[in-house]
Structures are given as structure tokens and as C-alpha cells.
Amino acid sequence: MRFTTVRNATWRHANIVLLGDAAHTAHYSIGSGTKLAMEDALALAASLEQPGDLAAALDHYERTRKPVVESTQRAAQASLEWFESIDHAIGTEPAQFAFNLLTRSRRVTHDNLRLRDGAYIASLDRWFDRRQPGAAAVPAPPLFQPYTLGGLRLRNRIVAAPVALYRAQDGMPGDIDLIHLGAKALGGAGLVLADMTAVSETGRVTRFQPSLAGVTSVSRRTGWASS
Numbered sequence: 001m002r003f004t005t006v007r008n009a010t011w012r013h014a015n016i017v018l019l020g021d022a023a024h025t026a027h028y029s030i031g032s033g034t035k036l037a038m039e040d041a042l043a044l045a046a047s048l049e050q051p052g053d054l055a056a057a058l059d060h061y062e063r064t065r066k067p068v069v070e071s072t073q074r075a076a077q078a079s080l081e082w083f084e085s086i087d088h089a090i091g092t093e094p095a096q097f098a099f100n101l102l103t104r105s106r107r108v109t110h111d112n113l114r115l116r117d118g119a120y121i122a123s124l125d126r127w128f129d130r131r132q133p134g135a136a137a138v139p140a141p142p143l144f145q146p147y148t149l150g151g152l153r154l155r156n157r158i159v160a161a162p163v164a165l166y167r168a169q170d171g172m173p174g175d176i177d178l179i180h181l182g183a184k185a186l187g188g189a190g191l192v193l194a195d196m197t198a199v200s201e202t203g204r205v206t207r208f209q210p211s212l213a214g215v216t217s218v219s220r221r222t223g224w225a226s227s
């Protein structure tokens with residue numbers, strides 16, 4: 001619960017160079033620290049073999065290794081956060097817990113698991129199936145199963161995230177917003193979130209952000225229904 005993730009702005013100074021855990025750490029729950037350290041050593045040796053001076057070799061070593069390490073650290077961070085907030089998973093059913101655990105780093109997905117173990121994913125999909133009994137034999141993957149959110153019945157679990165377009169006029173969204181949100185809806189997302197909408201005109205971040213007051217006043221002026 002107190003794992004230290006080491007990151008260094010630079011891995012070298014003059015003739016000193018860092019590798020392995022001294023340069024970077026990745027939470028042990030993804031089991032990658034030894035591999036990263038060994039790969040660092042191989043990359044450093046290869047860089048030193050290249051023609052050029054020491055500074056160029058160390059620069060090459062760091063440039064080639066950093067993107068790989070940072071990518072692994074992102075996966076490790078997701079895994080670390082999963083374990084450090086494990087309360088959210090306690091009490092879930094074993095099938096859900098297992099799938100959640102397997103996909104915690106976000107590198108292993110439902111589709112990856114299907115390739116690795118098709119029978120496991122088929123049984124998971126059957127367990128998750130939210131349809132009425134007697135529906136067609138093969139259920140859709142969980143992402144495409146319906147979801148109930150308050151009074152809303154969503155046909156799938158894909159949510160289009162809000163994108164601030166800043167194209168509203170007097171707080172009122174226009175054609176650009178209609179095309180943007182309409183395209184998302186036509187794309188099949190179960191829920192489309194409109195961008196941030198201020199409750200009052202003075203609460204807007206810019207003049208081009210939608211506001212509830214703007215929508216109401218424009219609809220009053222133009223006679224639009226304010227639904």
C-alpha cells in the first residue's frame with residue numbers, strides 16, 4: 001500500500017548512468033521490474049557498442065528505453081491503483097472479481113482474453129448475460145449488454161465522453177453541436193454526454209460555452225420549446 005514509483009527526469013549525469021529500479025520502478029503486481037532491469041542492461045550495452053562518444057551512447061540508451069519504461073509504468077500504475085483501492089472489488093461475485101483482476105492493468109482486455117482462453121470468455125459472457133431467459137444462444141459481450149441508469153434504459157454500455165466544442169452562441173448550442181452529438185449517437189453509443197453546460201450565464205468559462213440560462217432565454221426569444 002505504500003509502493004514508491006520512482007521516476008527520474010534524466011537517467012544520466014556525466015559518466016554515471018542509472019538502470020533498473022534506480023532509474024524507474026513499476027508496481028510488482030505486474031511482474032515486470034526484473035525484465036525492465038535486464039532490458040536496460042542489454043540496451044545500455046548495445047548503445048555503448050555504437051560508434052560515437054560516451055555522451056552520445058548514454059543519450060541513445062535513455063532515448064530508446066524511456067518510452068518503453070513509461071508505457072510499462074502506466075500499466076503498473078493502473079494495477080497499483082486497482083490493488084490500493086481493492087475495496088471496490090470486495091464483495092463482487094467471483095466471476096466479476098476474476099475478470100476485473102485479469103483486466104486491471106487495462107492492457108489485457110475482453111478480446112485479448114478471448115484469444116487466450118475462449119472457453120473462459122464464453123462462460124463469462126453467459127454469466128453476465130442480462131437478457132431475458134430464452135434469448136438467442138450466444139450472448140453479446142458485456143460491453144454490448146443493456147444497462148439501467150436511473151430511469152434510463154441504455155442499449156449498451158458505451159458512453160461517448162463529453163468534448164467541449166466552445167461553439168455555443170449566447171449560451172445556446174447550434175448546428176455544430178447537433179452534428180457532433182448526432183454523429184456520436186448514430187455511431188451507436190448507448191449514452192452520449194453533452195459538453196459542460198453552465199447553470200447560469202455568468203458561470204460560463206467562455207462566451208462560447210452552453211448555459212442553461214442561455215438555452216432558456218434563446219428559446220423564449222425564438223419561441224422554441226424549452227424541453
Ligand SMILES: Cc1cc2nc3c(=O)[nH]c(=O)nc-3n(C[C@H](O)[C@H](O)[C@H](O)COP(=O)(O)OP(=O)(O)OC[C@H]3O[C@@H](n4cnc5c(N)ncnc54)[C@H](O)[C@@H]3O)c2cc1C
Nearest residue numbers: 019020021022025026028029030031032033034035036037
Ligand atoms: C515484493 C516484490 C515482488 C516483485 N515481483 C516481481 C516479479 O514477479 N517479477 C519481476 O520481474 N519483478 C518483480 N519485482 C521487481 C524486481 O525485484 C526489481 O524490479 C528488480 O529486482 C530490480 O533490479 P535492480 O538490479 O535494478 O535492483 P535490485 O534488485 O534492488 O538490486 C540492487 C542491488 O544493489 C544493492 N545495493 C544497494 N545499495 C548499495 C550500495 N550502497 N552499495 C552496494 N550495493 C548496494 C542492493 O543490496 C541490491 O542487491 C518485485 C519487487 C518486489 C519488491
